[in-house]
Amino acid sequence: GDSVTQMEGPVTLSEEAFLTINCTYTATGYPSLFWYVQYPGEGLQLLLKATKADDKGSNKGFEATYRKETTSFHLEKGSVQVSDSAVYFCALRGNTPLVFGKGTRLSVIA
Amino acid sequence: DTAVSQTPKYLVTQMGNDKSIKCEQNLGHDTMYWYKQDSKKFLKIMFSYNNKELIINETVPNRFSPKSPDKAHLNLHINSLELGDSAVYFCASSQGVTGTYSNQPQHFGDGTRLSIL
Numbered sequence: 001g002d003s004v005t006q007m008e009g010p011v012t013l014s015e016e017a018f019l020t021i022n023c024t025y026t027a028t029g030y031p032s033l034f035w036y037v038q039y040p041g042e043g044l045q046l047l048l049k050a051t052k053a054d055d056k057g058s059n060k061g062f063e064a065t066y067r068k069e070t071t072s073f074h075l076e077k078g079s080v081q082v083s084d085s086a087v088y089f090c091a092l093r094g095n096t097p098l099v100f101g102k103g104t105r106l107s108v109i110a
Numbered sequence: 111d112t113a114v115s116q117t118p119k120y121l122v123t124q125m126g127n128d129k130s131i132k133c134e135q136n137l138g139h140d141t142m143y144w145y146k147q148d149s150k151k152f153l154k155i156m157f158s159y160n161n162k163e164l165i166i167n168e169t170v171p172n173r174f175s176p177k178s179p180d181k182a183h184l185n186l187h188i189n190s191l192e193l194g195d196s197a198v199y200f201c202a203s204s205q206g207v208t209g210t211y212s213n214q215p216q217h218f219g220d221g222t223r224l225s226i227l
Contacts, residue, residue, distance in 0.1 A: 032213040038151075043114075043200060043218040051213040087151050097143060097158055097166065097207070098216050103151040 002027040006090045006101035013080055013108050021075040021104045023064075023090035031094035033057075033066050033073040038087045038103070047075075047088070080108045113137050116201045116219035123191060124227050130187045131222045133201030141165075142184035143202040143216065144176060153200070159184055160207050188224075196226045 007022040025033065032051040036044040048057030053068035062077045073090060085108045090101040116133040123129055135142065143166075144156040158166035159178040173189045184201060204216040 034215055036218075043220040044153075044202075045218070046215045049213070049215055089153065093213075093215075097141075097155055097204075098202075100153045103153070105151070 002031065002092060002094055002096055002099045004090050004092055004099055004101035006088075006104055008102070008104065010105040010107060013106070015082055015108055015110050016079045017108075019075070019077040019080045019084075019106070021088055021090075021106070023073045023075065023101060025071050025073065025090075025092050027071075027092055027094050029094050030068075031092040033064070034091045034093065034098070035062070035064055035073070035075050036089040036091060036100075038089065040086070044089065080106070082108045082110050084108050114201055114203055114217050114219040116199075116222055118222060119220065120223050120225075122225045122227065125191055125193060127191050128187070128189045129191060129224070130185055131199055131201075131224075132183070132185045133219060134183050135201075135203040135217070136182065137203055137205075137217060139203040139205045139217070140181050141204050141207055142178065142181075143204075144184065144186050145200040145202060145218075147198040147200060147221070149197070157184075157186075158207075165207060191224075191226050193226050196224055198223050 003026045034049045035047040037047045048059040050057040050066035056065045087103045091098045114135045141160045143158045157176045162178045198221045201219040202216040
């Protein structure tokens with residue numbers, strides 16, 4: 001079945017550092033790919049999405065590109081802020097409801 | 111306006127009790143879901159309803175019974191609560207289930223933190 005694998009955390013970075021959170025997927029067909037973010041004590045919010053190969057999703061300085069050849073959807077941000085501290089989930093949706101990765105906790109320190 | 115709202119936000123109760131969590135969405139979506147998030151933040155789907163019909167029922171104890179009175183509501187009733195039921199339960203909604211709707215994201219509520227004493 002469909003599955004998502006993302007790098008295990010926690011990830012701790014200093015403010016203004018470059019962020020990469022790796023995500024790879026296994027799916028039949030052509031799924032849509034998503035990144036969700038969960039801030040402490042809150043629900044999941046959609047951060048960005050890409051619906052076909054080579055699409056780039058972007059929002060709030062975060063970017064991810066749908067790479068079909070490597071079945072990847074890595075999340076990147078050029079300069080993180082303390083307010084970006086949260087848990088990030090990679091997810092896919094194909095012929096099933098959302099399938100989530102296990103989440104990566106990011107802590108950004110000033 | 112809150113898109114997906116679930117109540118209560120916190121639920122503390124004793125083992126063996128029966129409790130319900132309510133969920134409502136005002137997005138006009140036709141599909142609603144319940145997820146369970148464990149202490150390690152792992153998210154697992156429990157149920158999904160499309161137009162009030164159950165379409166997904168993962169391996170969940172039958173002590174858990176969802177009910178969808180209409181497209182905008184999906185409630186979760188839990189009988190005989192056990193220690194292992196302690197978790198955060200998230201309600202979500204989306205438009206459509208698969209196929210042409212696969213590019214539609216799911217919208218989540220803020221969660222209900224259930225603690226069993």
